[in-house]
Amino acid sequence: MTIHQPFHGVFPYLVSPVDENGRILDTVLANLVEHLIAAGVHGLTPLGSTGEFAYLDWAQRQRIVEVVVEAAAGRVPVVAGVAATATAEAVRQAKAWEKLGVDGILAVMEAYFPIPPAGVVDYFTAVATAVPDLPIVIYTNPNFQKSDLTLDALAQLADVPNIQYLKDASSNTGRLLTLRNRVGDRLKLFSASAHIPLAVMLIGGVGWMAGPACLIPRQSVQLYELARAGRWEEAMGLQSQLWQINELFAKYALAACIKAGLQSQGFAVGDPIPPQAPLSPAARQEIEAFLSQL
Numbered sequence: 001m002t003i004h005q006p007f008h009g010v011f012p013y014l015v016s017p018v019d020e021n022g023r024i025l026d027t028v029l030a031n032l033v034e035h036l037i038a039a040g041v042h043g044l045t046p047l048g049s050t051g052e053f054a055y056l057d058w059a060q061r062q063r064i065v066e067v068v069v070e071a072a073a074g075r076v077p078v079v080a081g082v083a084a085t086a087t088a089e090a091v092r093q094a095k096a097w098e099k100l101g102v103d104g105i106l107a108v109m110e111a112y113f114p115i116p117p118a119g120v121v122d123y124f125t126a127v128a129t130a131v132p133d134l135p136i137v138i139y140t141n142p143n144f145q146k147s148d149l150t151l152d153a154l155a156q157l158a159d160v161p162n163i164q165y166l167k168d169a170s171s172n173t174g175r176l177l178t179l180r181n182r183v184g185d186r187l188k189l190f191s192a193s194a195h196i197p198l199a200v201m202l203i204g205g206v207g208w209m210a211g212p213a214c215l216i217p218r219q220s221v222q223l224y225e226l227a228r229a230g231r232w233e234e235a236m237g238l239q240s241q242l243w244q245i246n247e248l249f250a251k252y253a254l255a256a257c258i259k260a261g262l263q264s265q266g267f268a269v270g271d272p273i274p275p276q277a278p279l280s281p282a283a284r285q286e287i288e289a290f291l292s293q294l
Helices: 026-038 058-072 087-100 117-130 151-157 173-186 197-202 217-228 232-251 254-264 281-293
Strands: 009-012 079-084 104-109 136-140 163-168 188-191 207-210
Touching: 009 217, 026 058, 058 087, 079 087, 087 104, 087 117, 104 117, 117 136, 117 151, 117 163, 151 173, 163 173, 173 188, 173 197, 188 197, 197 207, 197 217, 197 232, 207 217, 217 232, 232 254, 232 281, 254 281
Parallel strands: 009 207, 079 104, 104 136, 136 163, 163 188, 188 207
Antiparallel strands: none
């Protein structure tokens, strides 16, 4: 079995730069990868929520993973998103991304009909079993998912050897503390931007995977380093400042905000994939005003 270094730190959810004809903008994506690595991020996550995976076809998803793996060139781990409604499709994606050279899988379960807890466990177990040499990060987001992971389901999945992490996008830190008391370090915790990351770090989290880190990578890394050093008062001051960007994302659409912000920073990542709409000029000005303060 391949030995992987433990994942930790800041993993930006990468946007998916796509032109009006559906072509992946390879050079733009590669330049963004280079920029983020130079800013000190600890890993990269293509095809997360900010990557608009639900709006991409198979060829587009595959090309995005190819470009990110090639651009990263082994300097930081690439944990690529797998998301499907059908278990067989999720397994196909995981095996394909493994062949392309990713270092881990971020597993998402989409659902049209609600799925009972046993079916949810079976889905994630099947993905993990298909790629036993890759660490799996389970992603749970009750705001968007019809079939969330219960504590009992998570405890069962923690027994699968390569399911090693949970990226949680709820706002329930009490639930996370209960989970940590039940499974210990068998499921290491990654926060989302919807959490205050410091709260998750304080209860034993190992980092966060989030879209805003695309826009503010250096500040995100600084926040992580302050938390790791136990400099909580300084960290809280920075967290309070950075929290404004999460408030803007809650006000507008996530991918649209991050793509607009990156455009203002010189990355021609294009607009959100239809039927999503780009930001209004006034909303763009709000994003740009926040970034200019930093």
